[in-house]
Amino acid sequence: MSKFLFVVPPFFGHISPTLSVGASLIARGHQVAWAGIREIAPAHVPAGGRFIVPHAELEEHLPEIQRILKRQDDGPHISGAETLKLALEETYLPFCRFLMKGLPRIVDEFQPDVIINDCITFAGAICAYNKGIPCVTTTPVPPDVGGDAMSAPKVHAWWVRHIMALQEEFGIYAPASVVNSDKLNIVFTSQEFSGIAHPPPHMKFVGPVKGRPNDTPFDWKRLDKATSPKVYVSLGTLLVDIRREFFSKLVTAFADQPLTIVAATSPDIFEQWPDNFMVQGYVPQSQLMAKMDAVICHGGFNTVNDTFMNGLPMLITPIAYDHFHTASLIEKAGCGIKLRYKRLRINDLRSAMWQLLENPQYRNAASRIRDTFIQAGGNSKAVEYLETFVEECKMINVKFQM
Amino acid sequence: MDQLTQPTNLSEQEILDVLKQFITEVIGEEFVEDLEITPQSSFTKDLEMDSIEIVAFSEKVKAHFGRNIDFTGWLSNMDLDEIIQLNLGDITKYIRSCL
Numbered sequence: 292m293s294k295f296l297f298v299v300p301p302f303f304g305h306i307s308p309t310l311s312v313g314a315s316l317i318a319r320g321h322q323v324a325w326a327g328i329r330e331i332a333p334a335h336v337p338a339g340g341r342f343i344v345p346h347a348e349l350e351e352h353l354p355e356i357q358r359i360l361k362r363q364d365d366g367p368h369i370s371g372a373e374t375l376k377l378a379l380e381e382t383y384l385p386f387c388r389f390l391m392k393g394l395p396r397i398v399d400e401f402q403p404d405v406i407i408n409d410c411i412t413f414a415g416a417i418c419a420y421n422k423g424i425p426c427v428t429t430t431p432v433p434p435d436v437g438g439d440a441m442s443a444p445k446v447h448a449w450w451v452r453h454i455m456a457l458q459e460e461f462g463i464y465a466p467a468s469v470v471n472s473d474k475l476n477i478v479f480t481s482q483e484f485s486g487i488a489h490p491p492p493h494m495k496f497v498g499p500v501k502g503r504p505n506d507t508p509f510d511w512k513r514l515d516k517a518t519s520p521k522v523y524v525s526l527g528t529l530l531v532d533i534r535r536e537f538f539s540k541l542v543t544a545f546a547d548q549p550l551t552i553v554a555a556t557s558p559d560i561f562e563q564w565p566d567n568f569m570v571q572g573y574v575p576q577s578q579l580m581a582k583m584d585a586v587i588c589h590g591g592f593n594t595v596n597d598t599f600m601n602g603l604p605m606l607i608t609p610i611a612y613d614h615f616h617t618a619s620l621i622e623k624a625g626c627g628i629k630l631r632y633k634r635l636r637i638n639d640l641r642s643a644m645w646q647l648l649e650n651p652q653y654r655n656a657a658s659r660i661r662d663t664f665i666q667a668g669g670n671s672k673a674v675e676y677l678e679t680f681v682e683e684c685k686m687i688n689v690k691f692q693m
Numbered sequence: 694m695d696q697l698t699q700p701t702n703l704s705e706q707e708i709l710d711v712l713k714q715f716i717t718e719v720i721g722e723e724f725v726e727d728l729e730i731t732p733q734s735s736f737t738k739d740l741e742m743d744s745i746e747i748v749a750f751s752e753k754v755k756a757h758f759g760r761n762i763d764f765t766g767w768l769s770n771m772d773l774d775e776i777i778q779l780n781l782g783d784i785t786k787y788i789r790s791c792l
Binding site: 449 | 771777
């Protein structure tokens with residue numbers, strides 16, 4: 292049996308698939324821990340696992356960590372180029388420096404056989420490199436290989452310059468980036484959906500991984516009585532002002548339509564909702580999806596995965612960050628329609644939704660994506676890659692010691 | 694002798710008026726109403742154009758001002774801060790320099 296340490300950022304979309312894979316590793320008898328700069332709700336940590344935050348080393352940085360987390364709310368209001376700067380310079384790099392204060396101690400105490408760093412949580416890979424521990428990377432969203440801005444040579448050079456400087460801060464003078472594993476990178480989507488024709492051999496697409504059961508109550512009787520097509524809407528955990536504006540557009544577009552809208556949002560953003568809207572803050576999303584005909588979301592990856600695991604067509608309204616890349620993949624796959632959040636017209640919303648519901652090509656394409664997701668193997672494939680990797684590393688170690 | 698107006702003689706203001714028209718066509722009249730388009734308007738921040746809109750815009754620029762204008766090539770040689778700062782005035786000057 293082996294010891295696995297996941298190193299994760301304070302963003303639940305990135306943590307969630309690692310919790311799922313971690314639970315599967317624990318079920319196979321392995322020891323699993325997580326390290327990060329912010330605690331998560333204890334209920335989310337799989338039984339038998341530990342989530343470790345180096346509180347003592349982080350204490351003096353707490354105000355700055357809070358400020359950076361709050362700064363993420365600016366994402367929807369800034370341009371793509373500014374978002375890149377915000378991500379690398381204002382978020383990933385400082386978070387790496389904070390976590391490096393306590394991570395080496397956690398690693399010394401836990402003694403993992405493998406460190407699994409999330410793709411934007413560079414501290415995991417840096418610590419692994421410095422301590423000679425094998426490193427795997429997890430990537431929750433389809434990687435944007437050669438994205439619009441990153442394909443500009445000076446922008447790419449800017450990224451590389453920052454990564455190399457960061458590595459040197461921690462005594463690494465490798466000629467190339469070590470902040471993501473070049474041995475094994477587990478990606479939680481399918482290769483077909485990612486649109487990457489020739490991925491590097493260490494990039495393994497395992498598709499969505501299953502979360503823990505969600506037994507949040509829901510008015511299933513009312514839902515089952517509804518006879519009109521059912522549309523699920525989720526905006527993730529974005530700002531309240533965006534939420535109001537977004538849902539007021541949806542209300543205008545769909546209040547008089549023969550549709551049943553299930554909206555995952557706090558009902559108190561409006562005094563009154565139309566009769567065909569079912570509104571609830573926290574919902575059992577995976578169970579709900581099974582009863583839906585279409586989904587509207589901004590492109591948060593957990594919802595995207597749930598949608599296509601159920602073979603549903605999607606109306607995607609990208610707002611910021613990686614949403615635009617995800618939206619372009621959905622359009623390429625033909626399993627949905629993209630409407631930009633910034634310039635959302637009521638008529639477009641309405642006609643796009645009826646297109647999705649009435650033109651079978653969208654649902655057929657969504658079913659094809661579901662098939663690729665299932666074939667990718669999910670949890671058991673991720674566990675297989677990790678177990679094979681750790682066994683190979685142990686064998687190499689034994690050879691070196693002989 | 695009568696002569697057609699050569700593009701070289703276009704003033705920055707004339708180019709700007711054409712660009713305003715293209716922006717309106719690309720992002721939609723109802724959304725332009727809320728925007729004040731000036732030479733200082735930044736391309737990505739004030740006009741909030743995404744990559745698809747930028748491609749559509751540059752196609753229009755090429756079709757109108759000629760093939761010498763390699764708008765996307767010009768953009769891809771910028772660093773992040775230049776992209777963030779880029780405004781309509783810069784684009785007008787660039788077009789003029791290509792004519």
